[in-house]
Amino acid sequence: MSFTKLDELGHKLEALEHALAILGADEATHMAVGGGEKRADAMASLAGMLHARATAPEIGDWIVSAEDEALNDDQQAALREFGRHYENLTCLPSEFVERQMTARMRSEQLWRDLRGKNDWAGFLPSLENVVSLVREEAAMRADRTGLDPYDAMMEQYDPGNRAADITPVFTELKSFLKAFVPEALAVQEERLAKSPLKPLSGSYPVERQRELGLAMMAAVGFDLTHGSLAVSHHPFCGGVPTDVRITTRYRTSEFLSALMGLLHETGHALYEQNLPAQWAHWPLGRARGMAVHESQSLFVEKQLGRNPAFWVWALPVVEKHLGEEWSMDDILPHVHHVERGLIRVDADEVTYPLHVILRYELEQELVSGRLEVADIPEAWNAKMREYLGLSTIDNFADGPMQDVHWPGGAFGYFPSYTLGAMMAAQQWDALKHVHPSVDEDISRGRFDALNDWRRKEIWSQGSRWSTPELMQRATGEKLAAHHFTDHLRRRYGRA
């Protein structure tokens, strides 16, 4: 039976993916510094084996002939995702994939070197090469899928996402935020004028911050028997669903940013830990896509972790571990701090979407060829001035050179961040409709009921539905901007 062959293949691929996931997490946490070269060789070789096995020509035949087999609902859904993955992996000729991989790696390496030097001119040719290959890639993906080129790029990250649906929502959000950012800043100014910001700085040993982080992770639902916490240069959530590796980095003078980062990664981890175990060796068993994944991390960071109700419960936990006795009035101004800034990863939840929309708009023009790479800095600066009132003239490092996505060729990925934020707000409203007392639960450190809802509606569904279908089923409506804008108004606007 062809489906049986796909099922067996799934186990082989899962083993290689398991190895790559653990080796990748290990590289960033426990590997000896001199082990990098051999590790890179080993991972490249394993990735090659994985690709060769996952793209073997006979798999296409199995997929076609399995369609005529008597399959139950789960198997039919699994077959659909096997097909999607196979098409995704085989729509680019391997000659092209290799050429593109080389270009991306060169561009990423150059970016690492030149960002610190603010050297746009030196970086330009390599980014031009990447963009030229991305245009080729988008054309090939469009040809294969029948989608528009940019949609075909997004399809890799979030099946079902279409610019025609997203652009109106982003336009509405942009228009809202242009007016709302000044309002939120004014509200903040007025509050600070009455009661100045009290610094949370102190001396917080790494071990105590770690214990605090573990306590919070466990409380919000992280299963410490199926995951762990380590330290790495850049925080990430990796590993495998049965052994999720979360990392963070600590500063001993400050605890809040590490803790918020940890809650964010814990959100990713909860999704992974609660994926349907019986489908673990099928593509169907994976998280749906990047936007949904981001909705899960942002849900824990923003809907839970920056919720005043959360801090009713969390302040005594912080006090227990760090020995500091803060009031709600001390902590909330930090948790809800809003600031216009140049750097996306440092942005708060109010200004963050403007960073994403800027990139979303520019990368569509880059893919279509309406914008050339040489003209990015001017276009970037114009939008930063318009959206956030900030200039990036001659400041490439904090402008178009701040992200790894474009040098890495990941066009179509950026919208996921803000789609995730909007989805998280919409999920919150749906949850609150079913559980009106969720804020009270949170203020008592009770996360079971809300996690049960998320497990049922999101986590347990794996890749069963397209991204828009998943949202429709979980929340009863398609993606709508007002859940997010209402959330921002409630938290940051005039009462």
Add this chain to the structure above:
Amino acid sequence: MSFTKLDELGHKLEALEHALAILGADEATHMAVGGGEKRADAMASLAGMLHARATAPEIGDWIVSAEDEALNDDQQAALREFGRHYENLTCLPSEFVERQMTARMRSEQLWRDLRGKNDWAGFLPSLENVVSLVREEAAMRADRTGLDPYDAMMEQYDPGNRAADITPVFTELKSFLKAFVPEALAVQEERLAKSPLKPLSGSYPVERQRELGLAMMAAVGFDLTHGSLAVSHHPFCGGVPTDVRITTRYRTSEFLSALMGLLHETGHALYEQNLPAQWAHWPLGRARGMAVHESQSLFVEKQLGRNPAFWVWALPVVEKHLGEEWSMDDILPHVHHVERGLIRVDADEVTYPLHVILRYELEQELVSGRLEVADIPEAWNAKMREYLGLSTIDNFADGPMQDVHWPGGAFGYFPSYTLGAMMAAQQWDALKHVHPSVDEDISRGRFDALNDWRRKEIWSQGSRWSTPELMQRATGEKLAAHHFTDHLRRRYGRA
């Protein structure tokens, strides 16, 4: 060219071996407890892929036809080891290897859980399963190699080891030790009667012991840019030559046993870190075998670490890290302490060989089927009483459940420990012949010259020579027991 195909194959196999080595070390150190089942599945699957690739029928053809190609000395040596490995691996079908890997990993995981509970009955079925598979394996290996089943098992660990050669040597050693253990104990008693043992107990935080251990590791030659130190239930040396993973376990009330264990694993690590890098993707580039490996670990632990000259240098290092000021008269009675005990890994170098000979005798009977797993506790107790005068009745945790080897399916491995001790003593005598001032070097913390000799004679040779050839070339003679018994007499006997 067929040799080129073998060379390319070597790179693929190295990548899979790298993954298995790191996943194995990770499992014992950083893996979440609930990750075991999926890890076992993934490793079984990867081991199956490795086995399938390493045993492909065309490899046999390449090996045959490469023999007619113009190869340099290194390539000829490499081809010989490719051939040996291929024959060794093709004894067992992939299906069997996967089944055995799963059984071993389950048994090891169960062992980790049940040893602490002294639960032999709960552990028994999984060990019976492992032993049953070992008997199958031994029969298949015997069939292929024409060796006796137990010899065929030992052949994997030490090419050329034969029970017919080892048994008389061990019988002689056993007879020597039965007389010498009482002598060494009497000498110790007389010394203690004059000057009572001063306890080294205190309170030594894990972090300080770890720093002390790292300082000693680095001093004796461990390259901290190509390896690291972690904590695990059972100390081991794993990983890959560019990223060697050493582990130990600590007790805060006592430091010496962890430190000695660490020096032992450091000896293994030095061998791995100094293997010829240019042969890393060939079987030729590996350590020669387990007995030679053990000779390297025991050399560091016994010839160096329990040498009085070592403590002239080491006492101030210990003082620096633990804050304790001890004299040679304080420390040496502990370093040279002899005691009849139940635990092999805690045994001193005088009684240790008796623990090994007990296992060597029992595992031959287990493999042959003359002994059943259910009868191990009784047989174990009988030999412990005869060799060391100790009972293990109803004490499974300190009896047959103390080692990971049998749950791990590593039958034929135990004799390597005592063969290694004998080789280490012989290497020391050869080294001292070339470097008469080696004790003085050690007392000044200078390990370079002695490591240069070991690198040249042992480490850099990889698997170029058979074990007897390697010993002959390094020491000028074949393995002779008197180096070891002389060593024991000098260190523990009547002056």
